[in-house]
Amino acid sequence: MEDLSKLYDAILVGNFKQAREVTEKALAEKVDPQTLVQKHMIPAMDEVGRRYEANEYFVPELLIAARAMKASLELIRPLLTARGDSFAGRVVIGTVKGDLHDIGKNLVAAMLEGAGFEVIDLGVDVSPEKFTSAIKERKANLVAMSALLTTTMSSMKNIIEAIKAAGLRNQVRVMIGGAPVTDKYAQEIGADGYSSNANGAVALARKLVAA
Amino acid sequence: MRFKLIACEVLYRELCFCVARSPHQIDIEFLPKGLHDIGCVGMLQRLQSAVDAVDASRYDVLLLGYGLCNNGIAGLRTRSIPIVVPRAHDCMTLFFGAKERYLAHFNANPGTYYLTTGWLERGEATGELHQLSISSQTGIDMTYEQMVEKYGEDNAKFLFEQLGDPTKHYRHMTFIEMGIEPDDSFRAAAERKAAEHHLDFRMVRGDMRLIEQLVNGEWDRRDFLLVQPGERVKVDYTENIIAAERADE
Numbered sequence: 116m117e118d119l120s121k122l123y124d125a126i127l128v129g130n131f132k133q134a135r136e137v138t139e140k141a142l143a144e145k146v147d148p149q150t151l152v153q154k155h156m157i158p159a160m161d162e163v164g165r166r167y168e169a170n171e172y173f174v175p176e177l178l179i180a181a182r183a184m185k186a187s188l189e190l191i192r193p194l195l196t197a198r199g200d201s202f203a204g205r206v207v208i209g210t211v212k213g214d215l216h217d218i219g220k221n222l223v224a225a226m227l228e229g230a231g232f233e234v235i236d237l238g239v240d241v242s243p244e245k246f247t248s249a250i251k252e253r254k255a256n257l258v259a260m261s262a263l264l265t266t267t268m269s270s271m272k273n274i275i276e277a278i279k280a281a282g283l284r285n286q287v288r289v290m291i292g293g294a295p296v297t298d299k300y301a302q303e304i305g306a307d308g309y310s311s312n313a314n315g316a317v318a319l320a321r322k323l324v325a326a
Numbered sequence: 327m328r329f330k331l332i333a334c335e336v337l338y339r340e341l342c343f344c345v346a347r348s349p350h351q352i353d354i355e356f357l358p359k360g361l362h363d364i365g366c367v368g369m370l371q372r373l374q375s376a377v378d379a380v381d382a383s384r385y386d387v388l389l390l391g392y393g394l395c396n397n398g399i400a401g402l403r404t405r406s407i408p409i410v411v412p413r414a415h416d417c418m419t420l421f422f423g424a425k426e427r428y429l430a431h432f433n434a435n436p437g438t439y440y441l442t443t444g445w446l447e448r449g450e451a452t453g454e455l456h457q458l459s460i461s462s463q464t465g466i467d468m469t470y471e472q473m474v475e476k477y478g479e480d481n482a483k484f485l486f487e488q489l490g491d492p493t494k495h496y497r498h499m500t501f502i503e504m505g506i507e508p509d510d511s512f513r514a515a516a517e518r519k520a521a522e523h524h525l526d527f528r529m530v531r532g533d534m535r536l537i538e539q540l541v542n543g544e545w546d547r548r549d550f551l552l553v554q555p556g557e558r559v560k561v562d563y564t565e566n567i568i569a570a571e572r573a574d575e
Contacts, residue, residue, distance in 0.1 A: 129481055173465030175473065178488055179481045215437055215495035218466060221488060239495050240436060265394055266415045266432060269563070294365075294460075295396050303563055 117141045119155050122187065126159035126229075129179025131186040138187040148191045149200060152231060160184055160229040164314035174222060177313060181225030188228065203231040204324035206257040207249045207287075209241035211270035216263035219293060222313040223259060230317045232257070243270075243277030250283050257324055259316065261293040268295055272304040288323040292316060327351070327543060330380050330407075332373070333391020335359050336417050336444035340537050341391055343506045348541040352389075359448050360455035362395055362416075368458055369398030382406040389540055393419055394567055403558035403573040411551045411559060412536055413567045417444075420540075421502045423533025424549070425567065431530065437497035439525065441516045442532070443507060491523075499525040504532040 117140040125133035141151060163180040166172035172180075206227055210220050217239045228234045235253050237245055241260075250258060258278070262268045271291055278284050288307040291300075301309035307323055310316040328351045333341055335356040345352045357376060361369045373392070380388055388407050392399050393414030402409075414425055421442055422428035432438070450456075461467040466489045473482035493499075499520035501513050513529065520527035536549060545552065553559055553570045562569040 129477065132480075173463075175465050175468065175477060175485050175489070178485060179477055182481075182484060213433065213436060216492075217495065218489060218492075264415070265396065265561075265567075266429065297397075300563065 117144055117146070119146070119151070122151065122155045123159045123162075126156060126180050126183045126187070127162060129176060129183050131179070131183040134183040135186040135190065138190045142190060142194070148194045151187070151191060152195075156184055156187060156229075157231060160226070160317075163229075164226070164317065167312075167314050174218070177222055178225060181222075181229045184229040185225070202233040204257050204320065205233045205235065205253060205255045206259055206320065207235045207237060207246060207253065207255040208259040209237035209246065209261075210239045210293075211260050211262045211267055211274060212240060212242050213270055214262045214264060214267040214293075215239045216261075216293075219263070219313070220259075220261045223261070223292065223316045226313045226317050227259070227320055230321065232320060243274045246274050247277050247281040247283060250278065250287055251281065254286075256287055257320060258287050258289045259320070260289075260291055262291075262296065263293050265295045268293070268300065271296075271300075271306070275305055288326070290316065290319055290323060327386040328384065329353070329387050329389050329541070329543075330385040331355070331389040331391060331541065332357065332376050332380075333389075334361070334395075334417060335448050336442070337391050337420060337537065338448065339443050339506055340420070340504055340534065341541065344534065344538050344541045347538075348543075350541070350543055352541060353385075358455055359444070360450075360459065361398065363459035363461065364455060365460050366397040366400060369395065370401050373399060373402055377402065377404060377409070380407060387543075391420075391537075391540070393417055394561065397561060399559050399568070400561045401558055402553075404553055404555055406555050408555065409553040409559075410540065410545050411553065411568060412540055413549055413551055414536075415567060418502075420536050421504065421532045423535040423537075425565070427533065435498060435500070435528075437495060438528075439493055439496045439499045439523075440502055441499060441519065442502045442504065443512050446512055446515050446519070493523050493525065496523070496525055498528050499523060500528040500530055502530055502532040504534060506534070 122137040208224050210217050224234050224236050290308045291306045292310050298309050308319045310319045331352050331354045336359045361372055388409045390411040393416040395416050418440055419425045419428045470486050473485050501516035517527045551568050557570040558573040560569050560571050
């Protein structure tokens with residue numbers, strides 16, 4: 116029987132090869148995929164988040180942990196989908212029109228994926244039209260957008276307006292982030308939430324889809 | 327009148343040029359460009375200390391050579407001397423001479439990394455400011471060799487792809503020529519830098535108008551904010567960019 120604590124450890128230290136190997140063996144031994152996710156992988160990502168908050172981990176550690184998680188999830192996901200298990204939520208993510216800075220966005224996307232969300236990453240410089248059509252076509256229930264500059268922050272407002280105009284505002288919750296963004300700005304433009312960091316973004320996403 | 331000018335060193339040459347020709351007597355204090363990288367809380371603290379240290383009895387007005395700079399001036403207060411601040415998102419507005427002209431260029435040329443003399447010769451933060459910078463604090467400024475040592479070669483390759491080049495999505499590197507450069511050495515340096523980053527090199531003519539108006543005391547309310555004693559700067563999410571409010575609010 117495969118020692119599943121090795122999966123937890125592999126994610127914690129960002130060893131994606133070990134994460135994949137342990138997952139392969141566990142699945143071959145007919146371990147329930149949902150058990151792997153809920154009992155080992157998500158707890159590992161939660162511990163990664165805790166260490167980040169405690170300044171024990173930094174951005175690189177988050178990225179490699181999420182990469183290991185993803186390596187394992189790629190093996191598990193088809194099994195979950197085949198038996199009809201759903202994701203924590205389906206999120207459309209991107210940096211807003213005019214903004215090309217994607218380190219934070221990539222980090223949030225990876226962390227959300229690690230937390231069991233289905234992530235549709237639209238990349239950088241995403242127009243309001245691209246956001247609305249992705250929400251519509253992929254039936255997303257969450258939108259996450261970021262901006263690094265105060266010059267491009269105003270695009271967030273335009274995107275929320277476009278979502279409203281497309282009649283999709285009741286279908287999705289909207290969360291925003293990026294260096295110049297604040298709680299106050301989120302309120303001002305009618306977003307549902309703001310997070311100052313990737314770990315907080317996961318907690319916020321869970322809260323928003325549960326509400 | 328006598329002005330005190332506290333400014334970012336990225337405007338060094340432009341401000342010195344205009345101060346020399348100003349009808350007013352101006353004392354300049356330049357602060358390091360690295361403030362822009364340490365986050366808005368740290369930047370505000372440093373800027374506030376500089377403002378608080380100004381002897382209000384010696385000056386009529388305090389001028390700020392800053393934009394909103396990623397909210398780095400949001401919350402800046404003044405106790406006893408009026409402050410004049412340009413309405414600008416960042417220094418690019420000052421180099422373009424008007425916030426409207428900067429915004430038009432920014433929107434029409436997506437993916438542009440701008441350079442000026444200050445951005446070329448006063449580029450990188452060093453020492454304590456570098457340690458405090460967001461990129462250093464979050465661990466995203468590591469070299470490839472440091473990543474290999476800490477996370478192994480395979481993870482290092484992945485991390486370097488993600489974090490290694492902050493300009494990877496940029497398309498152009500544009501030198502803003504202000505007309506005060508000594509020769510074409512800065513333009514040539516900008517062109518070399520664009521080639522290093524595999525970006526398309528461009529030039530645009532800057533405009534000294536806003537910088538001149540700041541130091542000449544021509545403060546049109548559409549382009550400049552006046553912060554009275556007892557007030558502080560706040561963010562304004564309109565085209566005004568910044569506003570003043572009572573500091574006790």
